[in-house]
Amino acid sequence: MEFIIKIGQFLLSLSLLIVLHELGHFIPAKAFKTRVEKFYLFFDVKYSLFKKKIGETVYGIGWLPLGGYVKISGMIDESMDKEQMALPPQPWEFRSKPAWQRLIIMLGGVFVNFVLAYVIYVVMSFAYGDTDIDAASIKGGMLIENPLLTDIGFQTGDHVVKIDDIKIINESDIRKNIIGANSVTIKRNGTEKTIQLPVDFLGQLSSSKDRSLFDLRQPFIVSKVLDTSLNKGVDLKEGDIFMSINGKSAEFYDQVLPVLEQSKGQTITTVFKRGNTNIERTLKVDDKGKLDILTQTKASDLEKLGYLKVVRKEYGFTESFGVGLNKFTGQITSYFGQLKAIFNPSTGAYKGVGGFKAIYDVFPSTWSWPAFWSLTAFLSIMLGVLNLLPIPALDGGHVMFLLYEIISGRKPSEKFLEKAQLVGFFILIGLVLFANGNDIFKAIFN
Template sequence: MDIFIKLSQFLLSLSLLIILHELGHFIPAKLFKTRVEKFYLFFDVKYSLLKKKIGETEYGIGWLPLGGYVKISGMIDESMDKEQMALPPQPWEFRSKPAWQRLIIMLGGVTVNFILAFIIYIGMAFAYGDTYIANADLKDGLLIENKAMQNAGFKTGDRILAVDGEKIAKFDNDISAKIVMGKQVLIERNGAQQEIKMPNTFVDQLSKVEKAPIVAIRIPFVIGAVEPESKNTALQPKDIFLSLNGEKTKYLDEAKFVLEKNKNKTIPATIIRNQKEERITVVVSKEGTLGVQLGGLGMDSLEKLGYYKISKQEFGFLESIPFGITKGKNQLIGYGKQLKMIFSPSTGAYKQVGGFKAIFDIFPSTWSWETFWSHTAILSIMLGVMNLLPIPALDGGHVMFLLYEIISGKKPSDKFLENAQMVGFVLLITLLLFANGNDIYKAIVGK
């Protein structure tokens, strides 16, 4: 059932993005009276799952879910229809239209991708608001268990004040991405500020350590269940530890440290049970554990216990527009920085490029519309940026040649465009194999 939910979200998001991207080409093509022969979700190599011709256009669903396409008459594209291109140009064909019209048609797909992302962020702001913990309220700093972060110089208890000079006002899902792509991180440790220079190979190092959040909020030591073989049968689910052996253990990481020091001992402890403090003794095993499974507390419970203050900002419709636009702009800039790192071999970031499995894995195994729309928005930005790359066979390649034509007044020959399309196609297949090969490699080595 879990994999079905993940797959449903993956296919729904992918299908939505493909259809809207291709509509971005289709609509201006029809407005400029350019014939569209096919409009397909997924590729129909040899055969289609569904197809129906309406007017001059065949609409269908292919069997190969690697994207989609519109086939525009008189255009050198992935169809490589040389027979059509050998005939005299017709007024309804792409090649017969003015360069500015062809440019609008080619830019239509990525334009829709970017607009869609901004609309989603605006809609999410209106529907869900913005929930976060103010950075100023993280008095005891963050949990740093990621080995790559520790190797870079971070420690549990550090407060992240700024990344590359940009002040961190709140703890939310964006903070990890900012740290990963940052060069200088300003922290506060034991009341003093210091700057940590991020290693150039930090992204590569992340791939070589056990998976752990870049940063996380510190949580209390809460009992989820007592294991049958445990010697601490007096413990109960939902017990919260306040101290162990006389040492304050407000957070789980502090409790682990105390237990490690008291292996094979019986020590006093203070817990909260049913909202009351109780003093008990616990037996620490030779491994430094209590024979219990960890439990968790919701953010509401953490707030009631005085750990964190949860802030939520609500937006009216008009208020959600500037917030959503700012969110989309920041995500677009952030993805641009990611691409820059990927194309810089010294960072090793290219090793983290993923294919369809990597996209599939970002979706949760439980259905959440908020998460679905958040992932769809960033995927829309990614699709738009990737399609703008100046690679023949991508929209950006066509745009590059059209801009050359507009500026120089000279149109590249059909033969040149055909050869460029083939080179671009080979390059795209290579990139596709590399990205999905990375997925396979990670699955094999478990990273």
């Protein structure tokens, strides 16, 4: 069921983005009376799952879910239709249209991607508002388990107060700003300390088996003692909080589990907090280092118990437009920062580039509309930005040659465009193979 939910979200998001992106090309093409021969969701290599001709356009669904396309008459694209290009230009063809019209047609897909992301952020801000965690309110600091972080000086219990020169207000600010950062300022035992991140931090993180960063520490709060537990008869109630084991502080999982591992088959003296009272209980640890006690860590419970403070914001309809714009521009800035790091070999960020498996993995295993729309907005920005790259075969490549034509007044020859398209196609195939090869490498070796 988990696979079905994840693949369902993945295909729905991908299909929505492809159809709308191609509509961005289709609509201005039709507006400028340019013939569109095909409009396809997914690629129809050899055959189609569905196709129907309406007017002069064949609409269809291919079997290969790696993208989609519109085939515009008289345009040098991935179809490499040399026979059509060898004929005299016709009034309805792309090559016969003024450069400014061709530029609008080519930018239409990216424009729709950006508009879609902005609209999603606006609607989500109005419908759901924002929920975050006040970073300063997190009791016990952050959980640091990744050896990469501990090796450069981080410790469990650290509070992140600043990344580079950006002050951390909410817990999500850490994730937003850590990519491409040079330093992290933490507070430990009341004293601030700045830790420098290695230049290839992203590369090391991408290559490590543990890719966790700064996680919330989870308190050990009793939910239920299992009937099969050696501690079945012990007086423990829902909501009791672990405080110590054999006299040593043990309020969080990361403190409890190591002690249990060392106490296999032994009896331990524990202290739990029940309301405002501390109670002492003797517990038995089984041969696997388990107590067989179910725990609870819901955010609402943690907030009530004072482990963190949830920050909730609601926005009015008109206010949502400004909030959505801030989210949109912030995400674009962040993604350009990621691309900059990827194209800088010294950062090693290219090791983190992923393909379709990586995109599939970001979707949650349970259906969540807020998560779905948030990820779709991000993927829409990603698709828009990547299509703007000045690589022949991408929209950005076509735009690059059109801008040259508009500025210089000289149109590149069709032979040159055909060769450029072929080079761009091989570059694109190489990037796709590299990204998906990274997925395979990580699946095998990590």
